[in-house]
Amino acid sequence: MERIYLKGLFVCFVQFVLFGALYWHFTERIEESFSFEYYSKRSNKEESKTEKFLEKEDELWIEPTPYNSKKWGKTQSHENFNYNEAYFSNSAPPNFIGAGAKKCGTGAFKFFMGHHQHFKQARGGEAHFIYDDSKWALGWPYYQKYFKGYGPNDGNVIFEGTPRYMVENLVPERVKAMNPLMKIVFVFCDPIKRLKSDFMHVPLTKEPHNRIIGAYSKVGDIIDSALPDIKSKLKLHGEDYITDIYRHDIAHSLFTNSIYVHHLKHWLEYFPKNQILILEGEEILKSPQKMAKKTQKFLNLEEEIKDEHFFINKTSGYYCIKNPATLEPHCMSTKAKGRSSKVDPEVLELSEEQEKELNEFFLPFNLQLCEIIGPSLSFLKHIC
Numbered sequence: 001m002e003r004i005y006l007k008g009l010f011v012c013f014v015q016f017v018l019f020g021a022l023y024w025h026f027t028e029r030i031e032e033s034f035s036f037e038y039y040s041k042r043s044n045k046e047e048s049k050t051e052k053f054l055e056k057e058d059e060l061w062i063e064p065t066p067y068n069s070k071k072w073g074k075t076q077s078h079e080n081f082n083y084n085e086a087y088f089s090n091s092a093p094p095n096f097i098g099a100g101a102k103k104c105g106t107g108a109f110k111f112f113m114g115h116h117q118h119f120k121q122a123r124g125g126e127a128h129f130i131y132d133d134s135k136w137a138l139g140w141p142y143y144q145k146y147f148k149g150y151g152p153n154d155g156n157v158i159f160e161g162t163p164r165y166m167v168e169n170l171v172p173e174r175v176k177a178m179n180p181l182m183k184i185v186f187v188f189c190d191p192i193k194r195l196k197s198d199f200m201h202v203p204l205t206k207e208p209h210n211r212i213i214g215a216y217s218k219v220g221d222i223i224d225s226a227l228p229d230i231k232s233k234l235k236l237h238g239e240d241y242i243t244d245i246y247r248h249d250i251a252h253s254l255f256t257n258s259i260y261v262h263h264l265k266h267w268l269e270y271f272p273k274n275q276i277l278i279l280e281g282e283e284i285l286k287s288p289q290k291m292a293k294k295t296q297k298f299l300n301l302e303e304e305i306k307d308e309h310f311f312i313n314k315t316s317g318y319y320c321i322k323n324p325a326t327l328e329p330h331c332m333s334t335k336a337k338g339r340s341s342k343v344d345p346e347v348l349e350l351s352e353e354q355e356k357e358l359n360e361f362f363l364p365f366n367l368q369l370c371e372i373i374g375p376s377l378s379f380l381k382h383i384c
Protein backbone atom coordinates (compact mmCIF):
# COMPACT_ATOMS: atom_id res chain seq x y z
CA MET A 1 0.00 0.00 0.00
CA GLU A 2 2.76 2.34 1.10
CA ARG A 3 4.68 1.44 -2.07
CA ILE A 4 1.74 2.34 -4.27
CA TYR A 5 1.36 5.64 -2.43
CA LEU A 6 5.04 6.51 -2.94
CA LYS A 7 4.88 5.57 -6.62
CA GLY A 8 1.84 7.86 -7.10
CA LEU A 9 3.64 10.67 -5.33
CA PHE A 10 6.67 10.22 -7.60
CA VAL A 11 4.55 10.25 -10.79
CA CYS A 12 2.80 13.44 -9.58
CA PHE A 13 6.16 15.05 -8.92
CA VAL A 14 7.52 14.18 -12.40
CA GLN A 15 4.31 15.47 -14.04
CA PHE A 16 4.57 18.68 -12.01
CA VAL A 17 8.20 19.24 -13.10
CA LEU A 18 7.42 18.52 -16.75
CA PHE A 19 4.34 20.73 -16.81
CA GLY A 20 6.27 23.51 -15.07
CA ALA A 21 9.10 23.34 -17.56
CA LEU A 22 6.71 23.45 -20.52
CA TYR A 23 4.77 26.35 -18.98
CA TRP A 24 7.97 28.31 -18.39
CA HIS A 25 9.19 27.67 -21.93
CA PHE A 26 6.00 28.87 -23.60
CA THR A 27 5.34 31.92 -21.40
CA GLU A 28 8.92 33.05 -22.02
CA ARG A 29 8.48 32.65 -25.79
CA ILE A 30 5.14 34.45 -25.78
CA GLU A 31 6.51 37.24 -23.63
CA GLU A 32 9.60 37.42 -25.75
CA SER A 33 7.59 37.81 -28.90
CA PHE A 34 5.63 40.67 -27.38
CA SER A 35 8.50 42.33 -25.61
CA PHE A 36 10.11 45.53 -26.74
CA GLU A 37 13.53 43.92 -26.61
CA TYR A 38 12.47 41.10 -28.88
CA TYR A 39 11.06 43.60 -31.35
CA SER A 40 14.08 45.83 -31.21
CA LYS A 41 16.27 42.79 -31.89
CA ARG A 42 14.15 41.98 -34.98
CA SER A 43 13.93 45.53 -36.16
CA ASN A 44 17.70 45.82 -35.90
CA LYS A 45 17.93 42.86 -38.21
CA GLU A 46 15.32 44.42 -40.52
CA GLU A 47 17.14 47.72 -40.36
CA SER A 48 20.39 46.18 -41.42
CA LYS A 49 18.53 44.56 -44.31
CA THR A 50 16.98 47.94 -45.21
CA GLU A 51 20.34 49.62 -44.93
CA LYS A 52 21.73 47.11 -47.38
CA PHE A 53 18.78 47.72 -49.66
CA LEU A 54 19.27 51.47 -49.46
CA GLU A 55 22.94 51.16 -50.23
CA LYS A 56 22.00 49.08 -53.21
CA GLU A 57 19.18 51.45 -54.04
CA ASP A 58 21.49 54.44 -53.98
CA GLU A 59 23.66 52.65 -56.40
CA LEU A 60 20.99 51.24 -58.63
CA TRP A 61 18.02 53.39 -57.55
CA ILE A 62 15.36 50.76 -58.13
CA GLU A 63 14.81 47.17 -57.17
CA PRO A 64 12.57 45.59 -59.80
CA THR A 65 9.57 43.78 -58.38
CA PRO A 66 10.37 40.08 -58.08
CA TYR A 67 8.90 37.59 -60.48
CA ASN A 68 7.12 34.50 -59.34
CA SER A 69 7.77 31.57 -61.61
CA LYS A 70 4.97 29.55 -59.98
CA LYS A 71 2.47 31.94 -61.50
CA TRP A 72 3.73 31.61 -65.06
CA GLY A 73 0.92 30.88 -67.45
CA LYS A 74 -1.71 30.75 -64.69
CA THR A 75 -3.65 34.02 -65.07
CA GLN A 76 -6.90 33.58 -66.88
CA SER A 77 -8.11 36.09 -69.40
CA HIS A 78 -11.13 38.21 -68.63
CA GLU A 79 -11.39 39.25 -72.23
CA ASN A 80 -13.73 37.67 -74.67
CA PHE A 81 -12.99 37.11 -78.32
CA ASN A 82 -15.75 35.81 -80.50
CA TYR A 83 -14.43 34.53 -83.80
CA ASN A 84 -17.74 33.91 -85.48
CA GLU A 85 -16.73 30.69 -87.23
CA ALA A 86 -18.53 31.61 -90.43
CA TYR A 87 -15.42 33.55 -91.41
CA PHE A 88 -13.12 30.58 -91.06
CA SER A 89 -13.70 29.31 -94.58
CA ASN A 90 -11.38 31.85 -96.23
CA SER A 91 -9.16 33.05 -93.41
CA ALA A 92 -7.63 31.58 -90.30
CA PRO A 93 -6.62 33.34 -87.09
CA PRO A 94 -2.98 33.73 -86.09
CA ASN A 95 -1.37 31.03 -84.00
CA PHE A 96 1.95 32.88 -83.63
CA ILE A 97 2.30 36.46 -82.39
CA GLY A 98 5.36 38.68 -82.70
CA ALA A 99 5.55 41.05 -79.78
CA GLY A 100 8.58 43.26 -80.35
CA ALA A 101 10.84 44.56 -79.10
CA LYS A 102 10.64 47.57 -81.37
CA LYS A 103 13.92 48.20 -83.29
CA CYS A 104 15.51 44.87 -82.34
CA GLY A 105 15.27 43.20 -85.73
CA THR A 106 11.62 42.15 -85.85
CA GLY A 107 11.43 43.16 -89.52
CA ALA A 108 14.37 40.94 -90.48
CA PHE A 109 12.85 38.06 -88.49
CA LYS A 110 9.60 38.28 -90.48
CA PHE A 111 11.44 38.74 -93.73
CA PHE A 112 13.60 35.63 -93.33
CA MET A 113 10.94 33.37 -91.84
CA GLY A 114 8.43 34.43 -94.50
CA HIS A 115 10.51 32.30 -96.88
CA HIS A 116 9.21 29.10 -95.28
CA GLN A 117 6.28 27.80 -97.28
CA HIS A 118 4.28 27.12 -94.11
CA PHE A 119 5.01 30.45 -92.43
CA LYS A 120 2.16 32.76 -93.42
CA GLN A 121 2.31 36.39 -92.37
CA ALA A 122 -0.43 38.93 -91.81
CA ARG A 123 -1.10 40.61 -95.12
CA GLY A 124 -0.34 44.31 -94.95
CA GLY A 125 2.23 44.02 -92.15
CA GLU A 126 1.68 45.17 -88.58
CA ALA A 127 -2.03 45.06 -87.70
CA HIS A 128 -1.86 47.07 -84.43
CA PHE A 129 -5.10 45.27 -83.70
CA ILE A 130 -4.75 43.77 -80.26
CA TYR A 131 -4.00 46.89 -78.21
CA ASP A 132 -6.10 49.36 -80.19
CA ASP A 133 -9.52 49.39 -78.50
CA SER A 134 -11.36 50.70 -81.55
CA LYS A 135 -9.97 47.89 -83.73
CA TRP A 136 -10.31 45.23 -81.04
CA ALA A 137 -13.99 46.16 -80.63
CA LEU A 138 -14.56 45.23 -84.29
CA GLY A 139 -13.33 41.71 -83.54
CA TRP A 140 -12.55 38.97 -86.00
CA PRO A 141 -14.64 40.40 -88.86
CA TYR A 142 -12.05 43.22 -88.90
CA TYR A 143 -8.88 41.30 -88.02
CA GLN A 144 -9.53 38.47 -90.47
CA LYS A 145 -8.76 40.69 -93.47
CA TYR A 146 -5.08 40.29 -92.56
CA PHE A 147 -5.30 36.54 -92.96
CA LYS A 148 -7.35 36.15 -96.14
CA GLY A 149 -6.68 33.02 -98.11
CA TYR A 150 -5.08 31.15 -95.22
CA GLY A 151 -6.99 27.95 -94.57
CA PRO A 152 -7.63 27.04 -90.94
CA ASN A 153 -6.50 23.44 -91.38
CA ASP A 154 -3.54 23.83 -93.71
CA GLY A 155 -0.98 23.14 -90.99
CA ASN A 156 0.45 26.62 -91.41
CA VAL A 157 2.00 28.89 -88.89
CA ILE A 158 -0.02 32.09 -89.15
CA PHE A 159 1.90 35.07 -87.88
CA GLU A 160 1.03 38.62 -86.95
CA GLY A 161 3.66 40.83 -85.38
CA THR A 162 3.35 44.34 -84.03
CA PRO A 163 6.26 45.50 -81.83
CA ARG A 164 3.96 47.57 -79.65
CA TYR A 165 2.26 44.40 -78.41
CA MET A 166 5.16 43.92 -76.00
CA VAL A 167 4.45 47.10 -74.05
CA GLU A 168 0.66 47.34 -73.99
CA ASN A 169 -0.76 45.99 -70.77
CA LEU A 170 -3.95 44.45 -72.16
CA VAL A 171 -2.32 42.55 -74.98
CA PRO A 172 -1.31 39.27 -73.25
CA GLU A 173 -4.79 38.96 -71.78
CA ARG A 174 -6.38 39.52 -75.17
CA VAL A 175 -4.00 37.15 -76.91
CA LYS A 176 -4.95 34.49 -74.39
CA ALA A 177 -8.62 35.13 -75.12
CA MET A 178 -7.87 34.64 -78.83
CA ASN A 179 -6.00 31.40 -78.28
CA PRO A 180 -4.61 30.09 -74.97
CA LEU A 181 -2.16 27.93 -76.96
CA MET A 182 -0.80 30.91 -78.92
CA LYS A 183 2.95 30.92 -79.49
CA ILE A 184 4.76 34.19 -78.99
CA VAL A 185 8.14 35.46 -80.14
CA PHE A 186 10.22 38.29 -78.67
CA VAL A 187 13.36 39.67 -80.21
CA PHE A 188 15.50 41.40 -77.60
CA CYS A 189 18.69 43.34 -78.24
CA ASP A 190 21.21 45.46 -76.38
CA PRO A 191 19.02 48.02 -74.54
CA ILE A 192 21.25 50.98 -75.42
CA LYS A 193 21.50 49.98 -79.06
CA ARG A 194 17.72 49.68 -79.17
CA LEU A 195 17.31 53.12 -77.60
CA LYS A 196 19.60 54.66 -80.22
CA SER A 197 17.73 52.95 -83.06
CA ASP A 198 14.39 54.18 -81.67
CA PHE A 199 15.86 57.68 -81.41
CA MET A 200 16.67 57.57 -85.14
CA HIS A 201 13.34 56.03 -86.06
CA VAL A 202 10.67 58.02 -84.19
CA PRO A 203 11.17 61.44 -85.88
CA LEU A 204 10.62 59.76 -89.27
CA THR A 205 7.25 58.31 -88.24
CA LYS A 206 3.79 59.64 -87.43
CA GLU A 207 4.14 58.54 -83.83
CA PRO A 208 2.79 61.20 -81.44
CA HIS A 209 6.24 61.88 -79.94
CA ASN A 210 7.98 62.36 -83.30
CA ARG A 211 8.50 66.09 -82.75
CA ILE A 212 9.61 65.78 -79.15
CA ILE A 213 12.28 63.29 -80.11
CA GLY A 214 13.08 65.09 -83.36
CA ALA A 215 13.94 68.23 -81.37
CA TYR A 216 17.06 66.51 -80.02
CA SER A 217 19.99 66.50 -82.39
CA LYS A 218 21.99 63.94 -80.39
CA VAL A 219 20.89 60.92 -78.44
CA GLY A 220 23.16 62.04 -75.55
CA ASP A 221 21.03 65.19 -75.10
CA ILE A 222 17.84 63.23 -74.47
CA ILE A 223 19.68 61.06 -71.98
CA ASP A 224 20.76 64.14 -70.03
CA SER A 225 17.32 65.68 -70.03
CA ALA A 226 15.01 62.68 -69.68
CA LEU A 227 16.86 60.08 -67.64
CA PRO A 228 16.79 61.92 -64.28
CA ASP A 229 13.04 62.45 -64.70
CA ILE A 230 12.44 58.79 -65.55
CA LYS A 231 14.49 57.71 -62.54
CA SER A 232 12.55 59.88 -60.16
CA LYS A 233 9.21 58.74 -61.60
CA LEU A 234 10.25 55.14 -61.21
CA LYS A 235 11.26 55.83 -57.64
CA LEU A 236 7.89 57.41 -56.96
CA HIS A 237 5.60 54.99 -58.76
CA GLY A 238 7.69 51.84 -59.00
CA GLU A 239 7.43 49.70 -62.08
CA ASP A 240 3.80 50.79 -62.60
CA TYR A 241 5.33 53.79 -64.27
CA ILE A 242 6.54 51.60 -67.13
CA THR A 243 3.14 50.05 -67.73
CA ASP A 244 1.28 51.51 -70.70
CA ILE A 245 3.83 54.30 -71.07
CA TYR A 246 2.49 55.13 -74.55
CA ARG A 247 -0.64 56.32 -72.82
CA HIS A 248 0.94 58.62 -70.23
CA ASP A 249 4.56 59.51 -71.08
CA ILE A 250 5.22 58.32 -74.60
CA ALA A 251 8.56 60.14 -75.07
CA HIS A 252 10.01 58.09 -72.22
CA SER A 253 9.18 54.90 -74.10
CA LEU A 254 12.58 55.29 -75.77
CA PHE A 255 14.04 54.15 -72.46
CA THR A 256 11.32 51.91 -71.03
CA ASN A 257 10.91 49.89 -74.25
CA SER A 258 14.37 48.53 -73.43
CA ILE A 259 13.25 47.29 -69.99
CA TYR A 260 12.36 43.90 -71.44
CA VAL A 261 11.99 42.06 -68.14
CA HIS A 262 9.09 44.24 -67.00
CA HIS A 263 7.11 43.33 -70.10
CA LEU A 264 8.21 39.70 -70.20
CA LYS A 265 7.08 39.14 -66.60
CA HIS A 266 3.64 40.41 -67.53
CA TRP A 267 3.40 38.08 -70.54
CA LEU A 268 4.58 35.19 -68.38
CA GLU A 269 1.63 35.68 -66.08
CA TYR A 270 -0.58 34.57 -68.98
CA PHE A 271 1.58 32.19 -70.99
CA PRO A 272 3.94 29.43 -69.92
CA LYS A 273 7.58 29.75 -70.85
CA ASN A 274 7.40 26.92 -73.40
CA GLN A 275 5.01 28.95 -75.57
CA ILE A 276 7.47 31.84 -75.73
CA LEU A 277 10.48 32.05 -78.03
CA ILE A 278 13.14 34.60 -77.21
CA LEU A 279 15.52 35.58 -79.97
CA GLU A 280 18.34 38.06 -80.15
CA GLY A 281 18.56 40.93 -82.64
CA GLU A 282 22.31 40.60 -82.90
CA GLU A 283 21.91 36.98 -83.96
CA ILE A 284 19.35 37.86 -86.65
CA LEU A 285 21.84 40.41 -87.93
CA LYS A 286 25.05 38.35 -87.73
CA SER A 287 23.93 34.70 -87.93
CA PRO A 288 20.35 34.45 -89.15
CA GLN A 289 20.96 30.76 -89.85
CA LYS A 290 20.91 30.07 -86.11
CA MET A 291 17.73 32.08 -85.67
CA ALA A 292 16.02 30.17 -88.50
CA LYS A 293 16.99 26.83 -86.98
CA LYS A 294 15.65 27.79 -83.53
CA THR A 295 12.44 29.21 -84.92
CA GLN A 296 11.60 26.25 -87.14
CA LYS A 297 12.22 23.90 -84.21
CA PHE A 298 10.07 25.98 -81.84
CA LEU A 299 7.23 26.04 -84.38
CA ASN A 300 7.55 22.33 -85.20
CA LEU A 301 8.12 23.24 -88.82
CA GLU A 302 10.17 21.10 -91.13
CA GLU A 303 13.65 22.59 -91.47
CA GLU A 304 13.15 24.08 -94.88
CA ILE A 305 15.27 27.22 -94.42
CA LYS A 306 18.82 25.96 -94.10
CA ASP A 307 22.29 27.47 -93.64
CA GLU A 308 23.02 27.37 -97.36
CA HIS A 309 20.09 29.69 -98.11
CA PHE A 310 21.75 32.68 -96.45
CA PHE A 311 24.38 34.90 -98.06
CA ILE A 312 25.83 38.34 -97.37
CA ASN A 313 25.06 41.17 -99.75
CA LYS A 314 28.44 42.74 -100.50
CA THR A 315 27.00 46.22 -101.05
CA SER A 316 24.85 46.51 -97.94
CA GLY A 317 26.78 44.15 -95.67
CA TYR A 318 23.49 42.58 -94.53
CA TYR A 319 22.40 38.98 -94.88
CA CYS A 320 19.99 38.08 -97.65
CA ILE A 321 18.18 34.81 -98.31
CA LYS A 322 17.53 32.50 -101.25
CA ASN A 323 14.01 31.16 -101.51
CA PRO A 324 14.38 27.49 -100.48
CA ALA A 325 12.04 26.33 -103.25
CA THR A 326 13.26 28.44 -106.19
CA LEU A 327 16.69 29.57 -104.90
CA GLU A 328 15.77 33.08 -106.03
CA PRO A 329 17.79 35.62 -103.95
CA HIS A 330 15.93 38.19 -101.82
CA CYS A 331 17.33 41.06 -99.79
CA MET A 332 15.36 43.08 -97.29
CA SER A 333 14.93 46.71 -98.29
CA THR A 334 17.55 48.79 -96.48
CA LYS A 335 15.51 51.97 -96.88
CA ALA A 336 13.88 51.78 -93.46
CA LYS A 337 16.34 49.44 -91.73
CA GLY A 338 19.99 49.75 -90.90
CA ARG A 339 19.75 53.50 -90.26
CA SER A 340 22.00 53.38 -87.21
CA SER A 341 24.96 52.32 -89.30
CA LYS A 342 24.44 55.07 -91.90
CA VAL A 343 24.02 58.10 -89.64
CA ASP A 344 26.79 60.53 -88.64
CA PRO A 345 28.36 58.69 -85.67
CA GLU A 346 28.33 61.91 -83.60
CA VAL A 347 24.52 61.77 -83.40
CA LEU A 348 24.63 58.47 -81.55
CA GLU A 349 27.83 59.07 -79.60
CA LEU A 350 27.63 58.89 -75.81
CA SER A 351 30.05 60.31 -73.30
CA GLU A 352 31.61 57.88 -70.83
CA GLU A 353 29.37 59.31 -68.13
CA GLN A 354 26.20 58.87 -70.21
CA GLU A 355 27.15 55.32 -71.10
CA LYS A 356 27.79 54.55 -67.43
CA GLU A 357 24.49 56.08 -66.34
CA LEU A 358 22.52 54.11 -68.92
CA ASN A 359 24.27 50.88 -68.02
CA GLU A 360 23.45 51.48 -64.35
CA PHE A 361 19.88 52.27 -65.27
CA PHE A 362 19.32 49.02 -67.14
CA LEU A 363 21.46 46.81 -64.88
CA PRO A 364 18.91 45.82 -62.19
CA PHE A 365 16.36 44.97 -64.86
CA ASN A 366 18.83 42.99 -66.92
CA LEU A 367 19.92 41.09 -63.81
CA GLN A 368 16.36 40.02 -63.34
CA LEU A 369 16.08 39.10 -67.00
CA CYS A 370 19.11 36.85 -66.39
CA GLU A 371 17.19 35.08 -63.65
CA ILE A 372 14.37 34.31 -66.04
CA ILE A 373 16.15 33.50 -69.28
CA GLY A 374 19.77 32.94 -68.23
CA PRO A 375 22.82 34.31 -70.02
CA SER A 376 21.51 33.27 -73.42
CA LEU A 377 21.71 36.72 -75.04
CA SER A 378 25.03 38.39 -75.76
CA PHE A 379 24.21 41.61 -73.91
CA LEU A 380 23.50 39.59 -70.76
CA LYS A 381 26.57 37.37 -70.87
CA HIS A 382 28.87 39.69 -68.90
CA ILE A 383 26.33 40.31 -66.13
CA CYS A 384 24.47 36.99 -65.66
Ligand SMILES: Nc1ncnc2c1ncn2[C@@H]1O[C@H](COP(=O)(O)OS(=O)(=O)O)[C@@H](OP(=O)(O)O)[C@H]1O
Pocket residue numbers: 101102103104105106107108163196197198200201281284285318319332334336337338339340341
Ligand atom coordinates in the same frame (compact mmCIF):
# COMPACT_ATOMS: atom_id res chain seq x y z
N1 LIG B 1 19.22 41.81 -92.18
C1 LIG B 1 18.98 43.00 -91.64
N2 LIG B 1 18.82 44.06 -92.43
C2 LIG B 1 18.58 45.27 -91.88
N3 LIG B 1 18.48 45.50 -90.56
C3 LIG B 1 18.62 44.48 -89.73
C4 LIG B 1 18.87 43.18 -90.23
N4 LIG B 1 18.96 42.37 -89.18
C5 LIG B 1 18.76 43.10 -88.08
N5 LIG B 1 18.57 44.37 -88.41
C6 LIG B 1 18.35 45.42 -87.40
O1 LIG B 1 16.95 45.68 -87.32
C7 LIG B 1 16.81 47.02 -86.84
C8 LIG B 1 15.39 47.46 -87.09
O2 LIG B 1 14.59 46.75 -86.19
P1 LIG B 1 13.06 46.40 -86.45
O3 LIG B 1 12.90 45.74 -87.76
O4 LIG B 1 12.61 45.64 -85.26
O5 LIG B 1 12.40 47.84 -86.47
S1 LIG B 1 10.83 48.14 -86.29
O6 LIG B 1 10.53 48.08 -84.87
O7 LIG B 1 10.08 47.15 -87.05
O8 LIG B 1 10.68 49.51 -86.83
C9 LIG B 1 17.87 47.77 -87.57
O9 LIG B 1 18.21 48.89 -86.77
P2 LIG B 1 18.70 50.29 -87.41
O10 LIG B 1 20.09 50.03 -87.93
O11 LIG B 1 18.71 51.27 -86.30
O12 LIG B 1 17.72 50.65 -88.48
C10 LIG B 1 19.03 46.76 -87.67
O13 LIG B 1 19.97 46.94 -86.65
